Amino acid sequence: MSGVVAVGIDDSVSAAKAADWATDEAARRNAALRIVRVREPWASEYPIGRVGGFEAALTDHCRGMLARAAQRAAARAPGVTAGTALPTGAVVERLLQESTTADLLVVGGRGMGGFAGLLLGAVGLGLAGRTVCPLVVVRGYTDDQTHVVAVGVDGSAGSEAALRHAFEEALLRRSAVRAVYAWTEPAFASLSGLFFEEKITAMRPWLAPWKEKYPDVQVSESVICRHPVPALVDASKEADLIVVGSRGRGAASSVVLGSVGHGILHRAHCPVMVVTSPGPR
Template identity: 55%
Template sequence: MSGQIVVAVDGSKPATAALEWAADDARRREAALRIVHVREPWAHEYPFHAVEGFAQSYSEFCEGVLAAAAARARELAPGLEVTTELAEGTVVETLRAASAAADALVVGSRGMGGFSGLVLGSVGLGLTGHAEVPVVVVRKPHRDEYHEVVVGFDGSPHSEAALQFAFEEARARRGRVHAVYAWEMPMVSPFAVGYGLALQEIFDNECRAARLRLAPWRDKHPDVPLVESAVCGHPVPALAEASLVADLVVVGSRGLGGVRGALIGSVSHAVLHRAHCPVAVVRPRDGLS
């Protein structure tokens, strides 16, 4: 493999977790790692040295964040090609532009300015809705490896893009893809004649549909094991449960039920808040929305 992984850093704990995940991912993919820190225009040369406890200008602080991040990445992955960039602008738009040609953009769930009670900050949410490349949101430091990548699949173009990214990640990890295909049962009267038989028939049909939709992916990626789970219920709880024993959960930015024009669908948004491992949000490369 080759390419580039971009990671955003700001010195916060979630950003450090994102850096460590990105360095590991770049090593697995045999890709370069580009570390970006964005200096917002309003903070230009703020005199931190005038505040008790700060002996650096803001520029020096930013450069220190990048230097520390690069050192940590090289420590975790010796031999990894690491570059740094100090950019200036609004954070979301600057990171979106900086990652336009990358394989993925990795961010922490919250930055230094985030509120402690929030699971996902405005930068992470903004990037998952606007970036053209897969955005991986990392909340916690690296955990034990499970060699499994979970992906939500419903047959939509966005879930097809998510499935492709899931296979790439699973191959890099020498693991398997676990495709979760969930649907909600149509509302019918529980007293209808043959209700139980109808439910079983619907379940069997949905399982068959899942296998048929995933069959071409088995043929396309014969070297990566693929297992599927057909779940009768809302996809969010199913994906959250699967994330307990996964290295990564991958979702499309929107699914078949998404509102046209929405930047990120309700399922993707909920998974970002409820998953127990890093989450990648993927949109089709051709810009479908």
């Protein structure tokens, strides 16, 4: 595998972790790394923006940030070719443009504009479900690895896309796939045991083609009578990456990111990959 892994950065600690994750991923994929710092034009609208030399100083600051990020990437993964970009515009829109030419887009869980109480930054939320390539929002990233890629499945088109990327990632990482099918039947919760065999039977054909295509990837199956968000959040505690489709069975076609995707992005304990579902967006 090759291609381009793009990462959006700012001055935040979250962005630095995202850049580290993107560097490691580029090394796994034998891909180029593209480090992007979007220079927002808002500064010129404030009094400080009209101070002589401010624009040049801001540009120099951004270029310095990119240079330091490239140096950090080179030290972390010497074999990765890192390039930088300093576009001007709205952050989400410019990163959406990056997603049209990248194979993967990476951002931090919360940027410089996020309040301490927020669980997910505006950039990640604005991108999720809208990117052309898969999006990774980096949360809870450490160098300690579990060698598990978790993926939420429900038989939808979004689930199918998520499975494809989960197996690809597992192969790259020499990791196992844990497929999680969480379902709720509120009216019959006390009789949930009666439904398990039916759900397991339904799950098998979803996984079968991927098991055949990736015979070296170990797979475990979890069928859980529980709302998908807490079930997948729990799975993320023991995973290096969790993969979800942008829309599952419960989402209307007009919704770019379903409620499950939102919940996982806000609460996951590991990086989250959101795979944009095929069909109307």
